[in-house]
Amino acid sequence: MLPAKIFRQTPSSSERSKLKIKNFTSVLFYIFSLLFCSISNAELTAQQEIAKQKGIELYNQYKAISAIDFLKIAAEGKDDEALYYLGEATRKNNRYMTPEAHKAYEESAKKGNIYSMIRLGSADEDLCATMKNCDQGETSPTEWLSKAKQLASEQASKGDAESMYLMWNITGDDDWLDKSAENGFPVAQFRLATKYQEGGGSFLLPSRRKDAIERWMKASAENGYPPAMMGMAAVTIEKNDLPAFRDWNEKAATSSYVAGVFGYASYIGEKESKYGFPLDLVKSYALLTNLLELDGGGNMIRYVNDTLPDIEKNMSKKQISEAKELAKTWKSTHPPLSFFPDKLGY
Template identity: 25%
Template sequence: MTQHSLFSQISSCVLCILCTFVAYAKEADDTAEKLFREGFVLYQQQSSARSLEKFKSAAELGHIEAAYYAGNIIRQDYTYITKESEHFYRQAAEGGDVYAMLRLGQNDSVCGILRDCAYDQDAWVDKALNTALPRAEAGDSEAMMELFSVYWQSGEKSEAFAWTKKAATHGNAFAQYWLAVGLLGEREMGFYWTKAGRREDILRWLRASAEHGYPKAMLKLALELRTLGEYQEAQHWVEEMGKTDYYDAILESGTAIMLGPNIATLYGERSDYGFAEARPVKGAALLLALHRQTNKDDPLEMIEDYQAYLTPEMMADAEALSKELLVDTPILHYLPKFGI
């Protein structure tokens, strides 16, 4: 055998081994991503115990965000960081997850009763800042929202506000919602000469978020518009809410559509969206589909409250229509990644 032939055989073997390794790595990555997605849906359905196993399995295959969620669920169970949750947070943080870095950098309710932290908390906060800042400055709106959490945790509220506004301006739907509800609304940040001016900005950012398809913004916007008596626009968002995958929005939409003007009789004038007529079949169908997808009692309780207005024929039609609604739609609660 010539030296050239031997070299060719060795090269072929090495190439074959590399190809096998790459294929195995891709399969592992695909499996990890599938497990993470399954876990994420379960987590958003408030099934933490079932999602934890998915997240752990994905983390073992190297999935960074799954490791963060695994650590977070364990921390929530104990209300402080245990050695196990620290293990997952550290894996995520070392993989570049800014929120995991911030968890390791928190000074309150962490490290157990003895505060036995075997790491430099301030160093993790610095790393979170240094990881997010270059990406945010390059225009990454997700990184801008990471900076909101970095600065808010560090007590620099004005910087947190500024980065949220930048993210909102860059079209980040969650940032738009959070700017409206959390910062301009609940915390009343930013200067305004009048309450009307603040309210105008809150509605502007809620509209932007809702138009980007964020269902929590749709619900909040509909409620705000209802309070202001702007019924036509409020009704539009009630209709749109029923097409989302957000539990609270679908529940509100189905109830409002089913009851129409009768909602004021059952729940008071302030609950009225100004609908000219009730649409009991469509509304009840949406509520029945929501119950089917979640097995929660609230949708059925809404129907029971309206039972006096529902004929057997209406319910039969609603049952039939419900089979066409929310099919293959996982119903979620839109829990924040870092807020709880």
């Protein structure tokens, strides 16, 4: 006969059935999660792929309204990333999570997109909660956040640096940000550098803080993250390292980061550059006119319209003609202009 203490801890048959059902559900979710990670989306048609890229391009230029129609075409192919950006564009255009945005996120999340799971997990903090018209969906925000954490944790345990970054977003545990940065995710490296800039972290000496900021900003920039390139420009100008300042500005411009393009174009348009940029009115005019396509958000048009006339008045008709041709060439040989908004930003 079993001792009474052990007997009381042994589940009854009904309890065992409940446990089996719970465990079976957990196993099913785990299996589906693995499938989501290992099986790619159904291949998009050429038209859908083009629409996806154009939609994301417009979204990254703060043109959410224009992006929606393209993303809808791509979303017909059930691509989880296109669905996520459709949700983002719809939500930001309306300033809250509409039923349409919720549906796009949910379809994306079902295909294993952790970003969409995180969005759904914060739905009860959205304006729709205040308005009391949030789409209830099939799964609650708490359950979506739990699924996001489970899937991100599984991927992070396999060394995926981006999933470590997502774990930081989900849990708020700074150890995950450190791990993601150390494993080479450029966005995490940039976030860690800005965290130190804003006074986070503990350093015995101010010089140690500056060293840490430069270390992670440089790591992110060298890993190709354009906002960090401009971050390095700020670090180097503080050190009065003008050659490095010019170099990072040009790299940011070449990457088509809007802030980098505007800064670089403005500097090379100055007759007497205090930072030592060589005068190049043709390239300055070309890059500034390319920025005119940013007629959505970001207020870039205003800055360009304030700067461009001062460049143009010092140019000949021949130079302006050359600049217009260069603008076309530059656009066709460089990535689309982008503000590089935070993928989980609000």
